Amino acid sequence: MTHAPSRRPARPVHPVRSGALPAHLHARAAALAALRGVFDAGTPLDAGLAGRPEWAAMDVRDRAFARALAAAVIRQPGALDAAVGAMLDRPLPDTALRARLALRCGAAELLILSTPPHAAVDAWVELMGASPESAGFRKLSNAVLRRVAEKGAAVFNRADPLGDLPDWLAARWSEAWGPNAARAMAAARSGPPPLDLTARHEADPARIAAEIGGKVLPTGTIRREAIGLVEDIAGYPGGDWWVQDAAAALPARLLNVRRGETVADLCAAPGGKTLQLAATGADVTAVELNARRLKRVEANLARARLSARLVAADAADWRPDAPLDAVLLDAPCTATGTLRRRPDAAWSKREEDVRSLARIQARLLDAAFAMLKPGGRLVFCTCSLEREEGEDHIPAFLFRTPGAALDPVGPEEFPGLADAIAPEGWVRTRPDMWADAGGLDGFFIARIVRTA
Ligand SMILES: C[S@@+](CC[C@H](N)C(=O)[O-])C[C@H]1O[C@@H](n2cnc3c(N)ncnc32)[C@H](O)[C@@H]1O
Numbered sequence: 001m002t003h004a005p006s007r008r009p010a011r012p013v014h015p016v017r018s019g020a021l022p023a024h025l026h027a028r029a030a031a032l033a034a035l036r037g038v039f040d041a042g043t044p045l046d047a048g049l050a051g052r053p054e055w056a057a058m059d060v061r062d063r064a065f066a067r068a069l070a071a072a073v074i075r076q077p078g079a080l081d082a083a084v085g086a087m088l089d090r091p092l093p094d095t096a097l098r099a100r101l102a103l104r105c106g107a108a109e110l111l112i113l114s115t116p117p118h119a120a121v122d123a124w125v126e127l128m129g130a131s132p133e134s135a136g137f138r139k140l141s142n143a144v145l146r147r148v149a150e151k152g153a154a155v156f157n158r159a160d161p162l163g164d165l166p167d168w169l170a171a172r173w174s175e176a177w178g179p180n181a182a183r184a185m186a187a188a189r190s191g192p193p194p195l196d197l198t199a200r201h202e203a204d205p206a207r208i209a210a211e212i213g214g215k216v217l218p219t220g221t222i223r224r225e226a227i228g229l230v231e232d233i234a235g236y237p238g239g240d241w242w243v244q245d246a247a248a249a250l251p252a253r254l255l256n257v258r259r260g261e262t263v264a265d266l267c268a269a270p271g272g273k274t275l276q277l278a279a280t281g282a283d284v285t286a287v288e289l290n291a292r293r294l295k296r297v298e299a300n301l302a303r304a305r306l307s308a309r310l311v312a313a314d315a316a317d318w319r320p321d322a323p324l325d326a327v328l329l330d331a332p333c334t335a336t337g338t339l340r341r342r343p344d345a346a347w348s349k350r351e352e353d354v355r356s357l358a359r360i361q362a363r364l365l366d367a368a369f370a371m372l373k374p375g376g377r378l379v380f381c382t383c384s385l386e387r388e389e390g391e392d393h394i395p396a397f398l399f400r401t402p403g404a405a406l407d408p409v410g411p412e413e414f415p416g417l418a419d420a421i422a423p424e425g426w427v428r429t430r431p432d433m434w435a436d437a438g439g440l441d442g443f444f445i446a447r448i449v450r451t452a
Helices: 023-041 045-050 060-075 077-085 097-111 117-129 135-158 167-177 179-187 205-212 250-254 272-278 291-303 343-347 351-370 393-400
Strands: 195-199 222-224 241-243 262-266 283-288 309-312 324-330 372-382 404-406 444-450
Touching (some): 023 045, 023 117, 060 097, 097 117, 167 351, 195 205, 195 272, 250 324, 262 351, 272 283, 291 309, 351 372, 393 404
Antiparallel strands (some): 195 241, 372 444, 404 444
């Protein structure tokens, strides 16, 4: 349970306040404003929160509460609307944007964060009255939120998880994967995911898991509950492990890199896969377009006491000095497979992005293959659940590329995840896989060899 900020002190509440809000409302006001940025403009949640004037004055606890509240709303806006809607005598007018979002927030506190009803209702009624835009709904919000507290849970728990996604994404997933799978994938992002760690090559995952209170998944990833600061977990300063979703750790493993081989990691930042490759003792070059993000690869390598050559360049234009043994291409994508970890990203993407990113991916795939020596291996992956950014690439690429062949992934390479191997021999992970153990991100992964 997340702790709400303390209750407001006893003092008169004015229906419409002018000037600054009282401090006890800062966290909720920041969450409300950041949520408007997420839903209306696709602004990332963290940027929206940090941009709020009240943010600087908020303590760690209030910031954590604001983040948790906003994330809860972003994960389940449809279910929250259903619970609120069921308690309204008539729908709110379309123009009541602030009031609608404030009711969502109040409902999230009551139904997800377990804030005591009196504290949640009082705070949101006060916030409703704090802006001329929503002050007219102050009385209504009091009645509605009380009803939500009493009997909203039944409606909330029955709501269709597909209603928590932007409409275009829900329609796409239903068409691509079928309504039941789409529903399960949407449900998998309705709560916060566990923390996944990849151990350094020579480190012992079982020892680390025992030390930090986690467990080792069949693929070797260490998983534990995501509580507290990552920096405070044993082994962080010495770089014994790094944060990486269990699915994100698979592409580098499937490349089967050996000590001394020449390898390029294309589109490398923040560097989780670079670290995996460098830890094998291979001669690794990390190529990243964004020089600022490349600094993060550098910092992550330093913490893990690993090394790689760092190149700030467009991977579509960069060429190695000599043909390579192996290339890993983790191409830029819509990242719809990572909504468990970044639920706000669903609102920063548009359907057109799928097509434009697929074009960039095809160009990068051609460039990556051209870097290989005969016999060389390429692993191509994206963290998208859209087929145009995964499955659809491979037949088209093989058709247009002489000397390219798919190297099918075998079940023996994939302990506990055989379901993820498609009949074609590529890998498709989905958020609803390993559902009982906390799920995993959605990735498409294909391994290709250069035969000549
Ligand atoms: C999915 S992220 C990569 C994650 C990374 N491989 C990891 O495991 O930590 C995609 C990265 O590709 C970079 N990028 C986008 N277009 C690129 C290009 N044409 N050449 C090189 N990097 C690019 C982005 O800046 C972003 O850092």
